[in-house]
Amino acid sequence: MQKPSHQKDSSPGEADGARDFPQPMRSHPERFALQNEIHARPRLAVASPQSVSHIALLGPEGQAVDPTHPGSLYAAIGRLCERLGRPGPPPGVRHFFGDFGSFRLKWERHGEFDDLTVYRDDCSAAAPFADPALSALPADWLASLPGQQIAGLHVAVLPAETRESFADLFDRESLTAATLADGAATACTDFRVGPDGFTRFLLLTRDTSRTLTGREVQRLIEIEVYRMMAMLAFPLARRTAGELDAVERELSELVARLETAEATDEPALLRQITRLAATVERIAGTTGFRFAAARAYHAIVQQRGAGLRDGRLPGLQTPTGFLERRFGPAMAFCESVARRVDATAERIARASALLRTRVDIERERQNQELLAAMNRRARLQLNLQQTVEGLSVAAITYYAVGLVGYIAKAAKAGGWPVDPDLAAGLSVVPIAIAVALGIRHIREGIRRRLGSGAAGNHD
Known part of the structure; x- marks a missing residue:
């Protein structure tokens, strides 16, 4: 049977829906690593009930860690996996997730700190924090972890219907609570460190998906950890403020002295x-990194707080509102100290420029006085030279006339009719004129040579 005219033969590839694509262009060497970075550390889905514990550890002695190196915590994770008979993290990785049956463990290495998160599918509604997820880890292994703990928190995730009240779990004076995700869950905390060294958060869910619950748990964790990381700048800001007070007082006194200072005071x-x-x-070099890091951490806390989409509960302040009133002023103080460092440096630069201008003006005045003194000295030398030249003409003329007299006497003694005194007297004027012209010719020759040398140097 003949095909209709509007139909065309199709190749096997086209019949299967395939088509030929052009060869790919040359990719940037970091393209796929950068593309995969946003998928490298996905948030874990969390089912209710769930117990979550999180620890953030700074490097030894609070020093910043090298984020490109696995670090000592990598080795500790490897020892735990070997101890529990599970495969450890691959070489060179900076994050790891392991399922150990009774609990799950996640490790991540950040720019300044490492964190560990423990998940356990169990949480008591009557006592949510009595048996935290961290208790699933060996106590001796936890005690051997390197670094210093900067943050730690327990998150208890429960269905909302299992708890009628949550005020008995927290300090009533600091209790904060709010609905999250437009009412899908409720979060409660007092932001206080308990006897075990951990802050406690309670998350009550209402028909919330595991993915959404995992996101809310991660936001609560990041708010607490990055809040503490940002607060590292606060004690440094207080010490720096005291140093700046002393510097600013001394600078104000110095600027006031500039108005009446004498030239002899300028070196001091x-x-x-x-x-x-x-x-x-020195202050700027010491505080620059910490203040910049605090600024970045503060921005993350604000971003995560906005992502909670919290709503008020009657009679209680929201966690984000609490942070705005307590945490926000501390960050504002750090920012003001950072600005004071820059402003003080600018004031010192202006005072230094003013003082240098004074020194330059005084130096110019001294140079002018020196040039004037050199001009006076040159005029005196010229007058002295002219006086010496006059005396030289007289002296040379005197000796030359004496020679003429001797010659005339010798001629008279030889029988020549010459009067020595008359010859000597008549030779005075011509000899004086000749000597003066000769000295003048010598001086002009020296002046021409000096002039041509100066012109050559100028060229």
Whole structure:
């Protein structure tokens, strides 16, 4: 049977829905690593009831860790996996998730800290924090973890119908609670560290999906951890503020002295302002990284707080509202100290420029006085030279006339009719004129040579 005219033969590939694509272009060497970064650390789905514990550990002695290196916690995770008979993390990784049956463990390495999160599918409605997920880990292994704990929290995830009240679990003076995700869940905390060194959060869910519950748990964890990381700048800001007070007082006194200072005081003022500049540069170098990190952590806390989409409960403040009133002022203080460091450095730079201008003006005045003194000295030398030249003409003329007299006497003694005194007297004027012209010719020759040398140097 003949095909209709509007139908065409199709190739096997086209019949299967396949088509030929052009060869891919050359990719950037980091393209796929960057693309996969957003999928590298997915949030874990959390079912209710669930007990979650989280620890954030700074490097030894609070030093920043190298994020490109697995670090000592990587080795600790490997020892735990070997102890419990489970496969450990692959070499060189910076995050790990392991299912150990009775609990699940997640490790992540960040720029300044490492964190461990433990998940356990069990939580008592009567006593949500009596048996936290962290208790599933060997106590001796926990005690051997390297680094310093900067944050720790327990999150109890329960169905909302299992708890009629939550006020008995927290400090009533600091209790905060709010609905999350437009009423899908309720979060409660007092932001206080309990006797075990951990902050407690209660999350009550209402027909919430495991994915949404996992996101809310992760947001609560990140709010607490990044809040503590941001607060590392607060004690440094207080110490820096005290140093800046002393620097600013000394700088104000120095600027006031500039109005009445004498030229002899300027070297001491220069030394003082140089010392102040070095002090502020030291402060800026010491605090710059920490204040910048606090600024970044604060932004993360604000972003995670906005992502909670919390709503008020009658008579209670929300967690984000509590942080705005307590945590926000601390960050504002750190930011103000950072701005003071920059402002003090600018004030010192202006005072230094003003002092340098004074020194330059005084130096210019001294140079002008020196040039004037050199001009006066040159005029005196010229007058002295002219006097010496006059005396030289007289002296040379005197000796030359004496020679003429001797010659005339010799000629008279030889029988020549010459009067020595008359010859000597008549030779005075011509000899004086000749000597003066000769000295003048020598001086002009020297001047021409000096002039041509100066012109050559100028060229």
